Amino acid sequence: MTARCSAEEAAGTSLTLDAVCCRYLLDIEDRLKGTSAANNATRIKFLIAHFGPGKLITDITHGDVVAMIAKRRREKVPRTKRLIAPATVNLTTEQLLKVFNWCRAQRVVFPLEPDWRKLWLKVQNERERLVGRELGDAEVERLDAALRPDYAPLFDFALLTGKRQAECVSLSWGNVHWDTGWCEWLGKGGRVVRVQITPKVRAILEPLRGHHPEKVFTYAATQTRRANQDGTGARVKGRRYPITLTGLRALWWDLQPKAGLKHIRFHDLRHTAATRVLRDTGNLKIAATMLDHAGIEMVARFYGHITDAEVGAAMDGAARDKNHPSFHPSGRLKLVKSQ
Numbered sequence: 001m002t003a004r005c006s007a008e009e010a011a012g013t014s015l016t017l018d019a020v021c022c023r024y025l026l027d028i029e030d031r032l033k034g035t036s037a038a039n040n041a042t043r044i045k046f047l048i049a050h051f052g053p054g055k056l057i058t059d060i061t062h063g064d065v066v067a068m069i070a071k072r073r074r075e076k077v078p079r080t081k082r083l084i085a086p087a088t089v090n091l092t093t094e095q096l097l098k099v100f101n102w103c104r105a106q107r108v109v110f111p112l113e114p115d116w117r118k119l120w121l122k123v124q125n126e127r128e129r130l131v132g133r134e135l136g137d138a139e140v141e142r143l144d145a146a147l148r149p150d151y152a153p154l155f156d157f158a159l160l161t162g163k164r165q166a167e168c169v170s171l172s173w174g175n176v177h178w179d180t181g182w183c184e185w186l187g188k189g190g191r192v193v194r195v196q197i198t199p200k201v202r203a204i205l206e207p208l209r210g211h212h213p214e215k216v217f218t219y220a221a222t223q224t225r226r227a228n229q230d231g232t233g234a235r236v237k238g239r240r241y242p243i244t245l246t247g248l249r250a251l252w253w254d255l256q257p258k259a260g261l262k263h264i265r266f267h268d269l270r271h272t273a274a275t276r277v278l279r280d281t282g283n284l285k286i287a288a289t290m291l292d293h294a295g296i297e298m299v300a301r302f303y304g305h306i307t308d309a310e311v312g313a314a315m316d317g318a319a320r321d322k323n324h325p326s327f328h329p330s331g332r333l334k335l336v337k338s339q
Contacts, residue, residue, distance in 0.1 A: 015056050015057050015058055015103075015108065016053060016054050016055065016056060016057075017047065017048055017051050017052070017053060017054070017055045017056070017057050017060075018048050018053035018054070020057050020099060020103060021044045021047065021048060021099060024044075024098075024099050024102050024103075025040070025041065025044060027102065028040070028102075039091075040095065043091065043092050043095040044095065044099075046072075046092060047068075047092070047095065047096055047099070050068050050071065051064065051068070057099065057100070057103060057108070057110075058108065058109070058110055058111065058112070059112065060096075060112070060114070061112045061114065062112075062113075062114040062115050062118075062119075064114075065093065065096065065114045065119055066119070068092070068093075068096075069089055069092075069093060069119065069121070072084065072088075072089045072092055073086075073089055073121075077249075077253065078246065078249075078250070079246075079250040080250065080253050080254075082253060085123070086121035086122060086123050087121075087123045089121055090120055090121055090123065093116075093119050093120065097116055100113065133268055133271060134268070134271055134272045134275040134276075135264065135268055135269070135272045139259075139261060139264070140159070140272070142259040142260060142261060143155070143255065143259050143261070145259065146255055146258040146259035147255060148219070148251070150218070150219045150220045151219060151243065151248075151251060153204050153205075153207070153208055153217060154168050154169075154217040154243060154248070155269070156204050157171075157201070157204050157205075157217070158266070158269045158270065158273070159269045159272060159273055160200055160201065160204070160273060161195050161201070161273065161290070162269075162270045162273035162274050162277075162290050162291055163187070163193065163195065163270070164187065164188060164267070164270060165245065165248055165249075165266045165267070166187075166188070166245055167185070167187045167188070167193055168217060169217065169242075169243055169244065169245050169248060170185065170186075170187075171183065171185060171215070171216045171217065172185065172214055172215055172216060173209075173212075173213075173214060173215070173216060174214075175216075176197070176205060176216065177197075178197065181196060181197045182194055182195065182196055182197060183195040183196075183197060183201075187292060188292075191292060193292055211240045212240050212241075212242060214242070215242035215243070217242070217243045218240040218241055218242055218243060219240070219241060219243050219247070220238055220239070220240055221235040221236060221237050221238065221239055221240075221241060222237065223235070223237050224236050224237045248266070249266075252266050270291070273290070274287050274290060274291055274299070274303060275303065277290055278299070278303050284296040284299050284300055284303075287299045287303060
């Protein structure tokens with residue numbers, strides 16, 4: 001009996017990569033929605049294409065994963081000449097690890113399992129990788145100056161509200177409730193995202209009414225273009241079309257050289273918005289609510305440095321003046337005996 005037959009007999013089902021990934025996606029589909037589900041499916045598709053649909057997951061070795069990582073590192077971001085980031089490569093490796101862990105929960109044994117600890121590429125420090133960095137006023141002004149006017153409202157909205165790029169792109173007029181004063185739509189993980197229509201938010205959104213019957217953020221086509229073979233992609237110069245995630249990402253990487261900037265992510269707009277709110281209010285709960293975090297733990301972990309300077313001010317404010325009667329002439333606090 002072959003190793004493949006033995007493995008399948010022991011598991012009671014097929015252990016080919018396509019079969020395993022299919023069952024994995026079906027099992028987690030209720031927990032993942034929107035962008036998260038799409039990203040998962042894209043990474044799974046890459047894994048199956050690379051290893052082959054008939055590859056037994058139990059036959060994937062450390063060397064196989066090393067070769068996969070090397071291939072990913074040579075790939076480029078779509079529509080650019082820039083290599084994909086090490087963090088993006090790590091996400092693909094992490095996706096494979098998740099499938100391995102899911103199989104392990106089904107009592108699949110891996111005699112050739114990779115040494116996962118040796119497979120992660122070095123990335124930026126944890127704070128910058130997970131959260132981002134704050135853009136300075138001069139950097140924001142340079143981005144504004146280099147930005148196409150039709151894309152400016154989306155950037156202004158992201159910088160004001162701190163919403164993710166996928167959430168900004170997906171905002172529809174059906175989500176904008178002028179009567180209640182709130183925008184409500186589904187964001188990351190299928191969670192409801194809410195933005196109050198403040199005067200500044202209204203100033204961004206109102207001029208866009210009438211541009212498109214469905215989507216809020218659109219761009220004006222710069223040239224007329226015929227449809228692709230599948231019937232999509234036709235454009236008429238001057239007509240408005242919804243901004244897509246792919247189009248926004250391509251524009252973002254073209255925008256930075258024009259603005260004379262490097263190594264800035266769209267996600268840094270989110271970090272900048274949260275930093276400004278936290279610095280202005282000093283309130284972790286407000287910042288967490290703005291970022292759609294369930295609690296303040298993430299904000300405290302990655303944004304707490306913003307309020308470090310306030311600790312010194314709080315100490316000085318809480319301490320009494322040296323000339324206060326409760327001080328000795330030496331300047332030391334008197335000990336007050338309890339009665």
